[in-house]
Amino acid sequence: MTTAAAPSPIAAAPEDSATLVCGDVRVAFGETEALRGVDLRLAPGEWLGLIGPNGAGKSTLLRAIAGLVDHHGTISLRCGRRPGGTDVALVPQIPILPEGMTVAEYALLGRNPHLGWLAIESRRDRRIVSGVLERLELQSFADRPVAHLSGGETQRVVLARALAQQAPILLLDEPTSALDLGHRDAVLELIDNLRRSDGISVIAAMHDLGTAARFADRLALIDGGRIVADGAPRSVLAPGRLSTVYATPLSVHTIDGEIVVLPAPRARQEPRP
């Protein structure tokens, strides 16, 4: 876990080591500009947390990186290529869970980017999926329908599909918004362990600022389609900046070494009579 206000060493990594580089990325939906020039670089093995209010552009940035929305500017991998399905795996905010599709079939979809136009999954693809299901302790679920799982199980199944893509970059869009506290932490711990053992990089858009700070090496605060702060969690989570961006007074505390962001009621800031 990154500590203190010192800038993360990863954030200052030299240019050529970045696994993903976004340069002046702009996205417009008709008249509305969702992203107005985003510059970002992602180091190998890094967990980058995207934070910001609703509609700031977090999801749009993830979708632009995944190639789902047209954009101006550059989004490229280290080799200079535009990322594709074998490079980035997106865990959508609200995944579509087809009626009647089993967990194994769903996870197998993750092999699609590796297959040619008319190819069908080989024994190797099935073995990879089987391995992923085993790692996520989903083996006993393999022939259960995805549409009838609990929130935590669903999240693990969607993660299994993303891992089956074997992409070096994992994009998570509010991965835990539907989960209770315990399941949320379990899923995030799991993702953290996977990225450490596999050396994958993570970009996670998250609403809960404390949780984002706890898991991310680095935070990028997005507001109005621009990155307004980028760096170590402790430096990005400044009460004044957050209060401006979220348009509500916020206070930042440290409890047991973890950062906690709380609303600061006006009443308490005034001296009591």
Add this chain to the structure above:
Amino acid sequence: MATLPTPDGTDPATQRAFRLSPLAAVGALIALVAVALLSATTGAAGLAFGDVVASLVDRLPLVEWDSALSARQEGILFQIRLPRLVLGMLVGGSLAMAGASYQGVFRNPLADPYLLGVSAGAGFGAVLALGFGLDVGWGPFDALPAAAFLGALVAVSASAAIARGAWRSPATLLLGGIAMAAFFSAAQTYAIGQLSETRTREVLSWLFGQLSTSGWSQVWILGPYVIFCGGLLLLHRRHLDVLRVGDDEARSLGLNPGRSRLVVIGAASLLTAAAVSVSGLIAFVGLVVPHIVRLLVSHSYRVIVPLSALGGAAFLALVDTGARTLTAPAELPVGVITAFVGAPFFALVLWRGARKVPA
């Protein structure tokens, strides 16, 4: 883990989930063969089961097995019964496969060549070709399937265009299909009204959905389409499964949804058109058969597409056996029977669906 890994490294539960159940595949094949034998031995000529089998086996290369069938009976078997049986199987398999594929690309379990207006469009094209003397052929290419294909493509494109983003709302697509079906039926009626009386009777009996044939010529017309389009649809069954998670996620999984959809719609429409051009309008096969596969075996298109082909072939061959024997010596149009079976089934699917989603 408690389960033992299988030789190829996947555990049994995972393995099960990936494979087309051999039981289902064998079951469908057995049903197909049983229907074929039933159909070949049922009818006015009274061919005995053993004789038919002997006669068929005798035709195999390098096998000698004298059959008790007379030359006339052999003629009935090989020039009347078998061509009709094979044609029924090809048409049934084509319509069911096309239906399954439409259901996949439109993400709509109610899509069916008939309900999408594809059949009506193909029918209109075919009526124009038949009625105005365009039923000519150039070598292996026939004007009739081509005209039907054009009609089918216009209908399916129009249905999809009416319901822009149809893959999100099943109802709009079907309403678009209904509009197209109504339009093309009216156009058909008008075109038929312009024909001479003999032409009219010919066209009408074709429209009701008939498999009465003379010899193998129609099998040879339809066969190449079945092999080409059916093969193409089988090769795209993985795409249909990926499309089930929606265009957005499909794209993030490296699929180009537009391109897949274009190829599959094209192949399914051509297949429907070819089937319609030899058999007329046969309703509901494309709806009923994939649904039965879904209910009995799997929701995965990897399974639905091939099993629908087998199931559709068996279903239509069985129905056609009924069509030519139930009211013998008169004959029922096969399309009438499929509609008799299909319409209540469609209603049942709608009723169950309505109960599943509380309004």
